[in-house]
Amino acid sequence: MERFIQVLVDGIATGSIYAAMALALVLIFRSTGVVNFAQGEMAMFSTFVAWGLYEAGVPLVLAALTTIGLSFLAGMVIERVLIRHFEGGEVLTLVIVTLGLFILLNSLAGWIWGFGNRGFPSLFSEEAITLGGVQLSVESLGIVAVLLGVVGLLFLLFQRTKVGLAMRAAALNPGSSALVGVRVGHMLMLGWGLAAALGALAGVLVAPRLFLDVNLMGAVLIYAFAAAALGGFDSAIGAVVGGWVIGVSENLAGTYVDFIGADLKILVPLGIIFVVLLVRPSGLFGTREVARA
Amino acid sequence: MSPRKRALLIAGLAAVAVAIPFLFGPYRVGQFTLVLVYAVAVLGLNLLVGYSGQISLGHGAFFALGAYTAALLIEKASVPYLLTVPAAGALCFAAGFLFGVPALRLHGLYLALVTLGLAIALPQLIKRFDGLTEGTQGLTVEQPTAPGWLPIADDQFLYLLCLAVTALMFLFAWNMMRGQLGRAVKAVRDGEIAASTLGVNLAATKTLVFAVSAGYAGVGGALYVFAIGFVAPEAFTLTISFAFLAAIVVGGLATISGALFGALFIEFVPVYASDVNVALTGVIYGGVLIAFMWVLPEGAAGLPRRLRGLAARRREREEAETATERPLTQREGVA
Numbered sequence: 198m199e200r201f202i203q204v205l206v207d208g209i210a211t212g213s214i215y216a217a218m219a220l221a222l223v224l225i226f227r228s229t230g231v232v233n234f235a236q237g238e239m240a241m242f243s244t245f246v247a248w249g250l251y252e253a254g255v256p257l258v259l260a261a262l263t264t265i266g267l268s269f270l271a272g273m274v275i276e277r278v279l280i281r282h283f284e285g286g287e288v289l290t291l292v293i294v295t296l297g298l299f300i301l302l303n304s305l306a307g308w309i310w311g312f313g314n315r316g317f318p319s320l321f322s323e324e325a326i327t328l329g330g331v332q333l334s335v336e337s338l339g340i341v342a343v344l345l346g347v348v349g350l351l352f353l354l355f356q357r358t359k360v361g362l363a364m365r366a367a368a369l370n371p372g373s374s375a376l377v378g379v380r381v382g383h384m385l386m387l388g389w390g391l392a393a394a395l396g397a398l399a400g401v402l403v404a405p406r407l408f409l410d411v412n413l414m415g416a417v418l419i420y421a422f423a424a425a426a427l428g429g430f431d432s433a434i435g436a437v438v439g440g441w442v443i444g445v446s447e448n449l450a451g452t453y454v455d456f457i458g459a460d461l462k463i464l465v466p467l468g469i470i471f472v473v474l475l476v477r478p479s480g481l482f483g484t485r486e487v488a489r490a
Numbered sequence: 491m492s493p494r495k496r497a498l499l500i501a502g503l504a505a506v507a508v509a510i511p512f513l514f515g516p517y518r519v520g521q522f523t524l525v526l527v528y529a530v531a532v533l534g535l536n537l538l539v540g541y542s543g544q545i546s547l548g549h550g551a552f553f554a555l556g557a558y559t560a561a562l563l564i565e566k567a568s569v570p571y572l573l574t575v576p577a578a579g580a581l582c583f584a585a586g587f588l589f590g591v592p593a594l595r596l597h598g599l600y601l602a603l604v605t606l607g608l609a610i611a612l613p614q615l616i617k618r619f620d621g622l623t624e625g626t627q628g629l630t631v632e633q634p635t636a637p638g639w640l641p642i643a644d645d646q647f648l649y650l651l652c653l654a655v656t657a658l659m660f661l662f663a664w665n666m667m668r669g670q671l672g673r674a675v676k677a678v679r680d681g682e683i684a685a686s687t688l689g690v691n692l693a694a695t696k697t698l699v700f701a702v703s704a705g706y707a708g709v710g711g712a713l714y715v716f717a718i719g720f721v722a723p724e725a726f727t728l729t730i731s732f733a734f735l736a737a738i739v740v741g742g743l744a745t746i747s748g749a750l751f752g753a754l755f756i757e758f759v760p761v762y763a764s765d766v767n768v769a770l771t772g773v774i775y776g777g778v779l780i781a782f783m784w785v786l787p788e789g790a791a792g793l794p795r796r797l798r799g800l801a802a803r804r805r806e807r808e809e810a811e812t813a814t815e816r817p818l819t820q821r822e823g824v825a
Contacts, residue, residue, distance in 0.1 A: 304773045
């Protein structure tokens with residue numbers, strides 16, 4: 198039983214990281230209708246920057262915060278310079294462009310930092326708290342706390358500020374928003390910036406659990422896709438719940454199903470994506486897509 | 491292009507293709523053999539992406555499935571190697587069909603997602619079933635050799651064998667895309683609702699073209715085994731799926747001939763790029779995907795048409811300029 202609870206909590210912690218990535222995907226999908234395949238590689242690149250800052254002697258927390266800020270700016274630049282050119286075009290074109298960005302960032306990171314892997318220090322202490330006979334690591338609890346904090350901030354931003362309102366309006370109906378004076382382009386830039394910052398956060402949180410290398414986010418991206426698909430690609434709450442469900446089921450399957458073990462964990466999100474697509478394509482919380490002739 | 495010109499061009503291309511193994515050394519011939527191998531898989535992917543507008547990021551997985559099918563049939567079941575080509579194609583066709591049934595009924599984005607997952611998961615799966623696949627060690631496969639009555643070397647025979655299969659696959663694709671399936675596929679791409687009101691079964695058409703496309707990748711995989719004589723999970727990572735995608739974008743979406751350009755690109759670019767830096771190939775692939783989408787969405791195969799278009803526009807502009815040299819009063823009359 199204790200082991201079960203530990204697995205559960207670890208699952209929620211990993212799931213929180215997936216949730217952060219899924220939130221990033223949802224942010225971009227909601228505002229621009231693009232599934233950003235480069236999201237994971239942008240996060241990986243950010244994590245390398247954080248690592249570089251840390252190696253240069255910057256305290257870890259400061260390095261992480263600086264990186265998140267830089268990623269925010271970089272995300273805005275990517276939207277303005279690259280994505281804007283293709284917006285409103287065909288889905289296929291945008292998929293290919295974000296994939297190009299995926300490959301480009303992956304290789305550039307390899308060029309700059311090499312293809313080897315390295316350890317990444319954790320933001321949290323390595324201690325564990327014992328609660329009723331169950332050992333819970335401070336790291337796991339910290340990750341969950343950070344995610345909840347971020348979700349709270351995003352909620353405030355979107356529901357309680359004028360910028361948030363404008364962002365929602367721009368996503369819902371760009372044409373009408375522009376007519377009432379919302380700078381739609383700026384809102385899209387902001388959406389990409391926020392997504393890139395979230396990705397950087399996810400990268401810094403996940404890197405200590407894996408090793409930092411250019412393929413850091415490959416699997417994480419698939420988990421995040423599964424989380425977003427499960428929750429519904431246009432639902433923020435769905436992304437968080439989806440992330441947790443994916444994290445927990447991945448950990449449970451990896452621990453208790455012998456056939457799956459550590460190697461085949463990646464099949465869990467794939468299976469979940471498949472089932473969701475078959476049973477409920479709009480996801481748990483997503484808006485159902487209705488096509489009219 | 492007139493039919494006569496086209497026939498001449500194809501005849502010329504065929505002559506060059508047949509002459510290649512007799513003009514170069516074994517190493518180069520091996521490279522050109524791989525170009526043919528890739529061309530089949532790239533053509534398959536182009537049937538899907540270019541003609542039907544669906545996107546697969548996991549064709550490396552079907553390529554791998556075909557390769558392992560051929561390798562296992564040859565090594566473990568001693569099947570004659572020529573039979574493994576249709577076997578690999580048929581198995582991948584079936585796999586693509588099963589895979590496509592759920593994924594294709596939905597938005598194209600989901601197909602991209604699921605296939606990306608497949609490409610990431612497949613190497614792990616190969617390693618997991620190491621009893622059959624020998625895991626990371628890989629499988630060494632005996633390559634086809636030239637029969638005694640043919641006075642050519644093994645590498646030349648291998649090349650010509652791949653050329654024959656590739657030519658057949660190209661012909662088949664060309665015929666298919668001119669026929670009923672091709673028209674249905676293009677109709678679905680250009681307007682799903684319009685196509686369905688004309689009686690095209692959307693799900694069936696998409697699934698079928700996905701299955702055909704996966705079958706092509708499988709045939710490519712089987713040929714890959716002939717050409718390399720070795721399969722290992724490391725050969726079938728995401729990189730190969732991305733390379734195929736880069737190839738169709740460079741060669742040109744929805745062109746049959748573009749697959750050849752694309753295959754040349756992904757065979758020779760890594761060879762030269764890795765001399766500079768191992769990461770350069772990826773930088774080029776990524777950059778090329780973005781740059782082509784930006785300036786030349788039709789790919790290299792569309793370049794002549796694009797140039798003709800530019801020349802025509804320039805002529806128009808010159809004519810327009812001469813027109814403006816007329817006196818002001820006349821111009822007002824025109825406007």
